[in-house]
Amino acid sequence: MVEIIAHRGARSLAPENTLAAAMAGFKAGAHSWETDVSLTKDNQLVLFHDNTLGRCTNGGDHPLSDYSLEQVLKLDAGSHFQQTDPFSTIAAGKVGARDLEGFRGEKIPTLDQGLALTRQLNWKVNLELKDHGTEPEKFFLAQKTLEAVEKSEIDAQQVVISSFNHEWLEWVRTRTGQIKVQALVGDSMDKGLDFGDFSFEVYNVNAFMVTGPIMSMLKNKGKQVNLFTVNDPAMAKRFMEIGANGIITDFPQDIRT
Numbered sequence: 001m002v003e004i005i006a007h008r009g010a011r012s013l014a015p016e017n018t019l020a021a022a023m024a025g026f027k028a029g030a031h032s033w034e035t036d037v038s039l040t041k042d043n044q045l046v047l048f049h050d051n052t053l054g055r056c057t058n059g060g061d062h063p064l065s066d067y068s069l070e071q072v073l074k075l076d077a078g079s080h081f082q083q084t085d086p087f088s089t090i091a092a093g094k095v096g097a098r099d100l101e102g103f104r105g106e107k108i109p110t111l112d113q114g115l116a117l118t119r120q121l122n123w124k125v126n127l128e129l130k131d132h133g134t135e136p137e138k139f140f141l142a143q144k145t146l147e148a149v150e151k152s153e154i155d156a157q158q159v160v161i162s163s164f165n166h167e168w169l170e171w172v173r174t175r176t177g178q179i180k181v182q183a184l185v186g187d188s189m190d191k192g193l194d195f196g197d198f199s200f201e202v203y204n205v206n207a208f209m210v211t212g213p214i215m216s217m218l219k220n221k222g223k224q225v226n227l228f229t230v231n232d233p234a235m236a237k238r239f240m241e242i243g244a245n246g247i248i249t250d251f252p253q254d255i256r257t
Helices: 019-027 079-084 097-103 111-121 140-152 166-175 212-220 233-241
Strands: 003-007 032-039 045-047 125-129 159-163 180-185 202-206 224-228 246-249
Touching (some): 003 019, 019 032, 019 111, 032 111, 045 111, 079 097, 111 125, 111 140, 159 166, 202 212
Parallel strands (some): 003 032, 003 246, 125 159, 159 180, 180 202, 202 224, 224 246
Antiparallel strands (some): 032 045
């Protein structure tokens, strides 16, 4: 079975990385959701992608790391979705007025809230650890994430930890054998794909940098491959045909296995 993974929740249907986006992904039939773990000024863990607040909240172009958790939780992370219609789904009539009204005032979730919702839904989550260079000490974010997972009492099989920082993933592997890790590759088109020593079982790879030979090489090495971010159903189908194990998409409602 090819896994359909809702990228930052179903962010084509709801404000990204919010609990509303997670619920939209679940209702769309995704097998799991992917979200981003970042640090606030007071080193609390929240689900947010960017290192600045302006694209997804009313916080302006200020660093997330300048805001305490208390300040972050006062921000509006929902209204921007209606204002910007980032995937033109509102204009296309794919998001209802009632949903849009509910998004107003939607908050940036804490990691604890994201884990609690995933556990409540008996679902799965991929936690991408974001390296914004704001850690107070090496491996701090990885350690705090593992602590939050344990505290949540969620089944470890419902959680995946991923990152472009492969050193963090190595650290996670030495601390737990229950939570799977997935190495992200392809953050820059200029730098190409760097798989290192191929020590990870699962690679999440930039779909726009993958060729047939690259996919064949990874499969011949016994690797599982998830591809991001694939929003075109025809493209998703082609990737499935050449061996993709998972499709990470903003449109889980449109991608079918």
